[in-house]
Amino acid sequence: MHRIRLLTLILCAALAATLLTSVTARADAHPRETGRTVSGPGTPRAEVGLDPATGTPTLAVTRQGRTVLEPSPLGIVTERADLSTGLTLTGRTDREINEHYTTAAGKDRTRSVRMHEARFRFRSTATGARLDLTVRVSRDGVAYRYTLPATSGNVLGETSAFTLPGDAAAWLGAYRKDNENLFNGYGATAAPTGEYMMQGLFRTGSGDGADYALIAESDLSGSYAAAHLTHTAGSPTYGIKLWDGTPIQTSGTGTLTTPWRAVITGDLATVTQSTFTDDLAPASRVRDTSWIKPGKALWTWLAGGRAAGQSLEMQKGYVDYAAARHWPYTVVDAGWYFDPAQWDVTDPDWQQNSWIPELVRYGRERGVGIHVWIHHRDLDTPEEREQWLPTLEKWGVKGVKIDFMDSESQATFQWYDQILAATAAHHLLVNFHGSTIPKGLQRTWPQVMSFEGVNGEEKKTNTPQHLATLPFTRNVLGSMDFTPGAFHKPDRPNAGSDAGELGLTVLYESGIQNLSGKPGSYDARPVARTFLEQLPNAWDETRLLAGAPGESAVEARRSGSRWFIGGTYAGAARTAAVPLTIGHGTWLVETVTDTPAGLVRTPHVVRGGATLSVDVVANGGFAAVACRWYAGRTDC
Template sequence: MSLRNRIRALSIVLCGALASTMLLAVDARAEEAGWTVRDRPGGPTAELRLDRASGALGLSVSRAGETVLAPSPVGIVTERADFSTGLSFLGRSDRTVDEHYRTAAGKDRNRTVHMREARFRFRTGAGARLDVVVRASADGVAYRYDLPGDTGNVLQETSAFTLPEGSSAWLGAYRKDNENLFDAYTAAGAPAGEYMMQALFRTGNSYALVAESDLTGSYSGARLVHDAGSSTYRVKLWDPQVRTTGALTTPWRAVVTGDLATVTESTFTDDLAPASKVRDTSWIKPGRALWTWLAGGREAGQSLEMQKGYVDYAAARHWPYTVVDAGWYFDPAQWDVTDPDWQTHSWIPELVRYGRERGVGIQVWIHHRDLDTAEERAQWLPTLEKWGVKGVKIDFMDSEAQETFQWYDRILPETASHHLLVNFHGSTIPKGIQRTWPHVMSLEGVNGEEKKTNTARHLTTLPFTRNVIGSMDFTPGAFHRPNRPNAGSDASELGLSVLYESGIQNLAGTPESYDARPEARHFLEQLPDAWDSTRLLAGEPGTSAVLGRRSGNRWFIGGMYAGAAHTAEVPLRIGSGRWLVETLTDGPAGPVRTARTVRGGDTLSVDVVSDGGFAAVACRWSPGRTSCDR
């Protein structure tokens, strides 16, 4: 090629590159006011907008032609920079997130993640940098802040969620242990106050569950604050300042959205969380447990003989665990822990031996104050592992402060290294923790069975709120408790064991109450220890909830209704073909089992009593088959 031709070719390349650069600059200027992120057609779309006059960011979410989230403030304020205003756009980069992971517990054990992620880069007039990372999937939208420089401690977020006019809301007032009732409001009509970060809203045919994910000790827990007459719910952090050093990545602010089935079946908050930090998960075994606190209280916790009786009962039912609650150990301050034989004060090793011989593992309750220092954990955790204890139920953290999440960051790898399953009570709610730390079988964070304030409306709201975001230790099965709102419906109490998912399903009844209800006892004996998939069959928050959960080739169904007695109609969305369905409904002397043959997709008619429900199991029909028992 001649020199002239080479120069001409180079000029063409340079002109093309310059034209491309100018086109990108024009596009950036044109898009400066607004950018969209969507994973797939028909899925939710996030729109991030920058107000040119104020330099403030806002985020909205739409789905199927409906506004799910109206333009809502996005921003964060630190000691050295205000990222809520005065921002200018620097650029955008995109990537696809494709992951597959398996969990020990949850709605389903095999998860596939596909999300579109966009990183938007901004700076303040003073040059401080902020990245806003937005993700969209088929069932949700989430964003987080990434501060690449050292901008000092976080003072507040200006993040908020603004609902369209006329939206419905199901909210629970905030408590430090997340144990409060859910009730129904309009988004604008809810009383002024603070609400738990597990709020459900509805606009048209779309639902939106506000939550968070990937919360660690680098940050502070959040709640929602609502002003009277407003449709905006602001994010408030527990701590007045979040301590930071250097760069910071905040938790995800998530909106799980879709129709009600999509939201209920979603694993979005887990999908956002980091991958498992536990390499060997072979020892992690979910399962049913006989929980003896409501059955015997502190007296049971202080009695080896009573606990052996519970082990015998669990063994006969093929339940893999019993849980020994408060009372089994004295205050360690009264023990001389410098004595190498201090552990001999406990009869737990004898109970573990007794349970091992019968195929029943022992889990024990322990107070947070006895594990809140490195020295205490070094005393207790190796000892419990040496004794052969399978898990710990840690109670009374009662805080969502940054300091408390730093404690979670320490206790989680330590319990995993000692092969101890964990159930947190008096705690935060999951927030993706079960993906990252799969030995966490459950968390309380719910106004559960031991409370005396529950309502049928609350029971029918939990599957659409708290239990969406992770395992929930409600402790169903307390037939002997006269103050439960469904006390007139043993069948609905039985159904709660399916309706509510928990990696450790703590069954809270007395052996006597189970023996008095042989059909209920038989159903609980058949109940699997983990689920392969979950489907919403029917329901509306605060009114009714019917879920089907599959284990292998059998479906278990739990239903709960608030209101008058009626005949419920349940679509059997469990697969085509013929099924044998055994339903358990309320009879004059306890649950009654009825078998019938139906086709998948048919409607199952079930008679339910006032504030009642039902339980069922479905298996493939074959000639001569009369039971779904294995």
């Protein structure tokens, strides 16, 4: 009996060892069927290359057999090792990632994440230094990042780059520290020498065989600095530059994992509807999110300027107007704390001199929350944050609009780490201006309602082409505070189309949709005012209906059972054909369009999947709302 038990134990141990060896082999060896390929069902295919002569790693991306990225350089250089050449591949492990999460703001409320991940382990033949490359593929993208041991030293730069097919088209914005520049169209190879924002869109192929690639980054924290693109005219390759070239300071006490370099890819609808940069980011660090409520806001800067920010009575008038529209917020911009006689911070009771608590009380009685603008320089130290944030929370302020960071350095992202944790702790919604762009931060810190990072409504340099490019570039990456609705501005590029301006309130997603018109400008356009009163505070689903970068964009966003549609067009007047791909059945669609007599609301009964015809003026657009039709229904 003991011999039988002993034999059984030996056999079980042998079987366990065999199974363990088998699992390890599958994880560490290079499977014959995949080699250095990373792919999953229905995903693009990423191919990690390694030049046998130089030991230089590359990454290529294909989709359905078509080239999205040619073999593109990989690598990172530290003060102790050049990990871009002379490498050997020593192992590989694979795993599947399946996650589900919800968001307060964004293009879709509920998200499902399915990715295949492969981790490649490299070693320098010259120094023995180690480098891990992690590659993820999803239905809508390919991403990679590096992991280095603590002994690697400070990072001097990356050799990471993206090489496009020679005939690719590009839509790029010249880089500036607040990401506020126009997007323009180029040939990818012919684009001028220069630096470009890390949100470059590329098209390869044409017609039904066209693929798009939007280059971005995700999961960026104070352990690193933001990157942007560099290009030399005549080359199909776009390199990576870290902020201003300053070395990344590492602690030396743990491994360094870099941000994801992401390529959102697919057809234009897949790219536009993608949540890939959020999907790559860490899960929410805010446990109780019940206080996080997105919504529309009457933003008073373009409506009244600094004078409005200095006047309690004017602000009360804005609260009354927002309350009548059922808009949940107003935003008090610059001016409210810049009176030296009012703000003597050496006075222990300096906070009591503000009229903001009175405005908060007034708004609360009318169902309107108050957000306040504040300069970054007043929150850039722990002492200042401890002075301001608990005070604003005590007053009952709902959110802060923080402005003028004007940097994407490692030190600035360390500040982002601190201010994000602090605003969450004090239950303050956040809108960053003069800032970086989302980079996945809205998943990790869901109190972040929006970022500027866009050449928005305040600017006088916008073009119709820029308006028609933003839905395919900047707004793909997360909420964008363009601040639409400024009907009173004569210098807007769609100045001849109030319907086009109205459509931007749907087309451009923002957790806080700051409506920038004057109350009188809404009252003068009752059709627009009624539409804005119907506009939801958040979206459940987003679909691209039509468009092409720089030419036009039409998106539908669902809230409950209703769809809202916004469209913008660059160029001549036309009758636009919009595929109504919002579901089967019959829909009542109320369009808002321009006529010589002003805005007109027109009902249409349309079958799902059919084409909706909409008259659009030159450099104009339209807005619409759609609901299920039944006999006798005349409005949504």
